[in-house]
Amino acid sequence: MEKYATVMGVKFPKMTLDRTIEVLTDVIEEKRSELFHVITVNPEIVIACQKDTSLRSIVDEAGLITADGIGIVMVSRLRGGNLPERVTGYDTLLRLLDSGNQKRWSFYFLGADPITNEKVCEVIRKKYPDLSILGRHHGFFKQTEEDKIIEEIGDLKPDILVVALGAPFAERWIHNNKSKLNAKIAIGVGGSLDVIAGKVKETPESWKRLNLEWLFRLIQQPSRWKRQLILPKFAIRALTFREK
Numbered sequence: 001m002e003k004y005a006t007v008m009g010v011k012f013p014k015m016t017l018d019r020t021i022e023v024l025t026d027v028i029e030e031k032r033s034e035l036f037h038v039i040t041v042n043p044e045i046v047i048a049c050q051k052d053t054s055l056r057s058i059v060d061e062a063g064l065i066t067a068d069g070i071g072i073v074m075v076s077r078l079r080g081g082n083l084p085e086r087v088t089g090y091d092t093l094l095r096l097l098d099s100g101n102q103k104r105w106s107f108y109f110l111g112a113d114p115i116t117n118e119k120v121c122e123v124i125r126k127k128y129p130d131l132s133i134l135g136r137h138h139g140f141f142k143q144t145e146e147d148k149i150i151e152e153i154g155d156l157k158p159d160i161l162v163v164a165l166g167a168p169f170a171e172r173w174i175h176n177n178k179s180k181l182n183a184k185i186a187i188g189v190g191g192s193l194d195v196i197a198g199k200v201k202e203t204p205e206s207w208k209r210l211n212l213e214w215l216f217r218l219i220q221q222p223s224r225w226k227r228q229l230i231l232p233k234f235a236i237r238a239l240t241f242r243e244k
């Protein structure tokens with residue numbers, strides 16, 4: 001069976017969340033010298049990749065990309081690519097925290113507003129007492145502070161660098177600083193820290209099961225409606241796209 005499903009030219013490995021975590025566990029346990037960049041690719045990124053060649057090469061060069069959103073999974077199924085399930089940044093992060101707690105991995109949390117960044121580390125420390133938080137920094141830093149943050153992360157050498165700076169800025173940031181960050185894995189997680197810290201409500205399981213996460217997020221944060229207009233546009237373009 002084909003190992004990848006292609007959606008608008010972006011090649012997604014056919015991997016479940018469980019398999020994704022196995023692969024990432026191997027990455028942490030192996031002694032690699034290069035940072036392993038994980039990108040959870042949502043429809044906005046797939047659309048942006050059509051015109052933005054620099055973003056496209058960041059996605060192509062990533063260690064692993066996952067299908068972030070039911071839209072991508074559905075399009076793959078309608079076009080015979082059959083991705084097994086959604087693998088979102090939030091779900092991946094929760095599983096990494098869980099494994100990290102069991103295996104005593106180390107983390108650095110970069111991003112979200114200053115209060116949320118502090119709060120999320122407090123919540124994670126309580127819930128996952130056996131993982132270590134080597135450092136943290138909020139995501140509203142000035143250009144002039146950036147080098148110091150990169151240097152700090154590089155000195156601390158976390159197993160996992162969690163970056164919540166918004167997509168695709170986080171993905172570009174990780175890619176551009178790849179050689180200086182000294183982390184084994186870096187992953188952009190969108191608004192996940194806001195959810196773990198309790199600033200934004202988590203989508204209830206029942207809504208997730210019905211694949212209505214997008215609707216729940218829209219109700220919670222109505223200001224996202226403009227961004228969500230991309231979803232029908234993505235569906236139409238992706239279903240009519242001529243894959244090479």
Ligand code: UDP
Binds near residue numbers: 140192193
């Ligand atoms: N954020 C940040 N710095 C910025 C802009 C955004 O740290 O300059 C954070 C923001 O506080 C939030 C996350 O990045 O925690 C982005 O959340 P969003 O739900 O918009 O994620 P997306 O789906 O855009 O990746």
